[in-house]
Amino acid sequence: MHVVTWVIINIGLPLTLMAIYALCFLVRKDHVAPIYVINILSSDLIQLCCMIIDEINQDQTYDIVHYIYYSGILTSVCFMVCVSLERYLVIAHPLWYRFKRTIKISVVVSVVAWLLPPVIFLPLFLFTVFLWVPFEVIGSIFVIFLIIPFPLFIFFLVGTLRALSASVSIPSEEKRRIVGVLVLVLLIYTLLFLPYILLVIFTYMNIFDPTLDVLSQMFFKLSPLADLILYVFFRKESIGKLYTAVNWCRVANTDTNI
Numbered sequence: 049m050h051v052v053t054w055v056i057i058n059i060g061l062p063l064t065l066m067a068i069y070a071l072c073f074l075v076r077k078d079h080v081a082p083i084y085v086i087n088i089l090s091s092d093l094i095q096l097c098c099m100i101i102d103e104i105n106q107d108q109t110y111d112i113v114h115y116i117y118y119s120g121i122l123t124s125v126c127f128m129v130c131v132s133l134e135r136y137l138v139i140a141h142p143l144w145y146r147f148k149r150t151i152k153i154s155v156v157v158s159v160v161a162w163l164l165p166p167v168i169f170l171p172l173f174l175f176t177v178f179l180w181v182p183f184e185v186i187g188s189i190f191v192i193f194l195i196i197p198f199p200l201f202i203f204f205l206v207g208t209l210r211a212l213s214a215s216v217s218i219p220s221e222e223k224r225r226i227v228g229v230l231v232l233v234l235l236i237y238t239l240l241f242l243p244y245i246l247l248v249i250f251t252y253m254n255i256f257d258p259t260l261d262v263l264s265q266m267f268f269k270l271s272p273l274a275d276l277i278l279y280v281f282f283r284k285e286s287i288g289k290l291y292t293a294v295n296w297c298r299v300a301n302t303d304t305n306i
Contacts, residue, residue, distance in 0.1 A: 049262065053103055053269055060094050060272040064089050067279040083154045085278050087161065091127065093118040099269060115173045122165035122193060125237075125274065128198050130157060132233050135226050138202040139211040149259065161222070168193075191248045194241050201234040229281045235241035236274045240267045250253040 068089050071082040098117035137145040172189060208230055212223050244264035250257060 049266065050103060050268065053099060056269050057096055057099055057103075060092065062275070063276055064092050064096070067276055068093075070230035074271050076297045083151065084127045084134065084159060088124050088127040088131070089124040089159050089272075092275050095124070095269075096272055111173070115169065118190065119165040119169055120128060121271065122169070122190075123162055123171065123195055124162060124271065125194065125241075127158075128233050128237060130161060130199055132201055132204040132230055135229050139208045139226060147236050150237055151249060156164060167252065187248050187251075191245050193246055197237065201230070205230045205234060231276065232277060232281065236271075236277070240271050240274060243267055 068086055069090075071086050095117055098113050098120065102117070162173065169189075200240075205227075208226065243260055244267070247260050247264045248258070250260065250299050
């Protein structure tokens with residue numbers, strides 16, 4: 049667990065910083081969607097820093113570090129919902145989105161998403177520290193907030209697919225990228241957070257699976273690496289280079305066979 053955690057930190061920290069730097073140039077070109085991805089990656093930086101502190105101080109547990117870490121996870125979840133909603137509005141309500149798509153509104157939404165998890169969990173954290181509220185209560189509330197986005201992600205994906213089937217003005221490449229983002233967000237969310245939800249449910253059923261416990265912790269730590277995949281979908285240059293590289297390999301392979 050500790051070795052894998054340090055591997056995640058050493059890989060995720062520099063790549064996340066580079067991805068944030070690259071996405072800032074898209075925002076300067078008046079692209080709104082990368083703002084939410086930048087915020088996701090920023091929350092990942094907070095999680096990585098908390099992981100470093102936790103690994104360095106293994107003999108002493110800091111409740112405030114865990115509070116910041118889980119708040120960072122929920123902040124990342126909030127921005128994943130924002131990304132899915134933004135992709136859905138591009139297709140389902142293009143006229144409304146065209147006039148409401150401003151960096152100012154995106155900044156306001158980002159501030160709300162950053163403030164929501166601390167405002168909700170700070171009282172719970174204080175109750176846990178000073179009033180000895182059982183940690184299971186905190187875990188249950190945390191799971192409730194993890195379950196809420198699931199129907200939203202499914203709704204955005206289904207609504208986008210229906211709108212795309214009736215749209216003829218959007219290029220096929222753009223359609224694939226939009227659907228790819230929605231599918232990717234749903235897939236990442238399901239793989240990373242479903243094990244913890246199942247763990248809490250099994251715990252209330254007096255069933256404790258140590259393997260599921262370890263997997264849920266590990267998938268939480270893999271979240272910063274998984275979020276980096278979103279960066280690829282918001283960089284047209286990266287997609288183009290990827291297709292060029294694949295086509296070049298195919299041509300080279302064909303020439304070699306000949």
